[in-house]
Amino acid sequence: MESANALGALLAETSATKDFVSAQVVDVTDAGVNLMLSGALVTDVPCATSYVGRAAGDWVAVRIAGGRPVVAWRLGEDRTETTAAQMQAIATDAAEDVQVVRAVTWGTGAPPGTGWQLVATPFARKVNGKVEMYFQLGTQSDTPPTPPATKPPRPVTITPTDSGSWRNGRPDDYATDPVQGDWTGGGDRRGAWFYGMKIATACVGKTVSSMSVTITRKRGSGVNAKRPVHLYLHTYTSPPSGQLNLGDGPEDLMSLSVGGKATAKLPASWRTALANGSARGIAVYSRGSRDYAAFTGGSINITYSL
Structure with a gap:
């Protein structure tokens, strides 16, 4: 009842003079947001899809015309911007989760080309859900690749x-x-x-x-x-x-x-x-x-x- 009364008073106050008012988000809900409008709490106000990254404390533009308030957009800087550094960090994190072998082939003879090493014994283990392999060599003719950095378990x-x-x-x-x-x-x-x-x-x-x-x-x-x-x-x-x-x-x-x-x-x-x-x-x-x-x-x- 308090939400309905607040909404009715707001519509009566503003609809004749302006289409938009500013309001502060009190909480984000599964149906929209709760807003503080004209000093009263109005619950579950729907939001336009353009209002992303919703959070309590946001100041937003609310469209009043038409008899039902709708949050049109967030006021202030766009918090959804992703910097180049953030994109690089996301890409690196994703890449480290992918186990890559450059090429696979086989035949009845020794492989062509240089750099091949004969594996005496292979070893495998699972770490944080991912497979790690180690090859024990009889004779080492090249330095091993740098192992990936150790990462904490995923949340x-x-x-x-x-x-x-x-x-x-x-x-x-x-x-x-x-x-x-x-x-x-x-x-x-x-x-x-x-x-x-x-x-x-x-x-x-x-x-x-x-x-x-x-x-x-x-x-x-x-x-x-x-x-x-x-x-x-x-x-x-x-x-x-x-x-x-x-x-x-x-x-x-x-x-x-x-x-x-x-x-x-x-x-x-x-x-x-x-x-x-x-x-x-x-x-x-x-x-x-x-x-x-x-x-x-x-x-x-x-x-x-x-």
Whole structure:
């Protein structure tokens, strides 16, 4: 209702005098963006395809004429420009993933031309999903090619195996997604995402440089305006039958309006705990109705270093 009232007031105020107004993006949603228009939140405003690289905080031009707001373009510099250096880095990264042999042929005799070396024993191994080969020579007549630079493992994204909410010390049958707070007076909810041992397994033998979590706020949960996501760690591989006990927290790493989606980097201590298995998942919890909200998502992105 608050979005409809804000939109109606805006249309009445502007449609007679101008077609476009500027507005700031509050959150990016799966249906468009949430905008702050004339001091009020208007949710799920559709966007023209020309508005790429959408992000919270953008200032945009909004077309009002026709009775429905539409984001036409982003104001400011075009953030989609790709420099020559960026293009070279992308091409190099792609090329290093391709295993290339210049030519393959065979015959019954020795190969023609110079530079050939007789392989005594071939060796092969798999590193980060790619095959490496080494040829042991009986006699070496030429220097070997420079081996490629060692690269860290590729980032991985871990998706939850389950999720849920708990209320009054037991699972909440009415909330299958993680929920924080209390909207109806029935007791504060706490919610969580579960990953089994997938996070720790993905970190075995690797040096983790960062972990981040991506969360979307569900529509129809609490007020539409931004509310902080109160994050905690937990130690469960799957949903408990009794109370969900919370670990370290809270950390307020993001704030979301309804439908909004955000990614936040986890603190270094949380990264360490999840990587070594002393923590196994992410939870949410708050008290009362002020920050009441429900969430989906919960994927964990892990990047590595050498």
